Amino acid sequence: MEKTIGFIGCGNMGKAMVRGFIESAIALPQGIIVSTQRETTRENIKETFGVRVAEKNQEVAKESDILFFAVKPYAYETVMKESRSALKDDALIIGLAAGVTIDKMKEYLGQERKIVKIMPNTPVAVSEGVIAVSFSDSLTSEERREVTELLSVMGKVSVIDEKHMDVITGIAGSSPAYVYMFIEAMADAAVKNGLPRKEAYDISAQAVLGAAKMVLETGIHPGMLKDMVTSPGGTTIEAVAVLEEKGLRHAVISAVDACVDKSRKMSE
Numbered sequence: 001m002e003k004t005i006g007f008i009g010c011g012n013m014g015k016a017m018v019r020g021f022i023e024s025a026i027a028l029p030q031g032i033i034v035s036t037q038r039e040t041t042r043e044n045i046k047e048t049f050g051v052r053v054a055e056k057n058q059e060v061a062k063e064s065d066i067l068f069f070a071v072k073p074y075a076y077e078t079v080m081k082e083s084r085s086a087l088k089d090d091a092l093i094i095g096l097a098a099g100v101t102i103d104k105m106k107e108y109l110g111q112e113r114k115i116v117k118i119m120p121n122t123p124v125a126v127s128e129g130v131i132a133v134s135f136s137d138s139l140t141s142e143e144r145r146e147v148t149e150l151l152s153v154m155g156k157v158s159v160i161d162e163k164h165m166d167v168i169t170g171i172a173g174s175s176p177a178y179v180y181m182f183i184e185a186m187a188d189a190a191v192k193n194g195l196p197r198k199e200a201y202d203i204s205a206q207a208v209l210g211a212a213k214m215v216l217e218t219g220i221h222p223g224m225l226k227d228m229v230t231s232p233g234g235t236t237i238e239a240v241a242v243l244e245e246k247g248l249r250h251a252v253i254s255a256v257d258a259c260v261d262k263s264r265k266m267s268e
């Protein structure tokens with residue numbers, strides 16, 4: 001891509017996206033410019049990815065055709081207000097913070113700006129991310145296509161009504177954390193039963209990856225896929241019975257619900 005991609009803020013999520021862009025080769029490291037709060041972070045990012053870094057957010061704003069704001073939600077107002085005068089006229093502005101709506105970003109940047117709200121998750125670093133996208137009215141269809149194409153290199157893009165963003169945060173933005181906890185717990189059980197740690201993580205993670213692929217690629221209902229693993233009088237049903245007794249489904253539903261609720265409160 002010829003255009004310059006900027007990141008104001010580049011922590012866990014920003015770095016995952018920079019990695020996703022570079023690994024997919026859609027952008028060259030010299031085509032990406034990043035500013036962060038601390039110099040040590042900038043140095044680390046420059047060394048890791050070979051991208052350009054700038055001390056001032058305005059420098060990144062001035063150069064970027066597509067600009068990601070990847071700071072924490074509470075920092076959006078300050079960072080957007082201090083960058084707005086430096087922005088290119090036609091810059092595409094992409095905000096990815098939980099709870100920061102397009103309307104809020106318009107308030108911080110000005111109504112006329114071309115704003116896109118996304119909710120990504122960290123697997124964008126390995127091109128297996130979920131990226132939900134909502135556009136402000138001011139984007140042309142060509143600009144919408146351009147953003148969608150750019151984000152597609154990092155995973156599956158879904159254009160959604162912004163009112164669903166909080167739910168997507170619950171099942172995609174935040175959900176890698178729940179899945180890592182599940183993998184970690186399975187691996188701990190394997191270690192308890194004598195398997196070395198590395199094999200425990202590798203095999204647990206592959207089992208989760210394979211099960212997810214089965215849902216996506218066969219189109220078979222997850223309940224049916226579960227039944228296909230569960231032999232009568234066999235091993236799996238023993239585990240399933242314990243998971244039901246301990247309330248796995250209820251725990252997951254309540255957890256996602258709490259996440260969505262928090263995201264909604266942050267959006268108010």
Ligand SMILES: NC(=O)C1=CN([C@@H]2O[C@H](COP(=O)(O)OP(=O)(O)OC[C@H]3O[C@@H](n4cnc5c(N)ncnc54)[C@H](OP(=O)(O)O)[C@@H]3O)[C@@H](O)[C@H]2O)C=CC1
Nearest residue numbers: 009010011012013036037038041070071072073097098173
């Ligand atoms: N982590 C995730 O999985 C996801 C996060 N998000 C959203 O992404 C955003 C970032 O989250 P995350 O990456 O986890 O947070 P991090 O704390 O890891 O990163 C925040 C970044 O912002 C930088 N920063 C802070 N203040 C300023 C400033 N004034 N000017 C420039 N840069 C600044 C920090 O710099 P320094 O490192 O130098 O301190 C850091 O690079 C949040 O809004 C979150 O809601 C969305 C989906 C998933």
Ligand SMILES: O=C(O)[C@@H]1CCC=N1
Nearest residue numbers: 097098169173174175
């Ligand atoms: O925990 C958070 O607030 C951010 C948003 C989605 C994932 N991490």
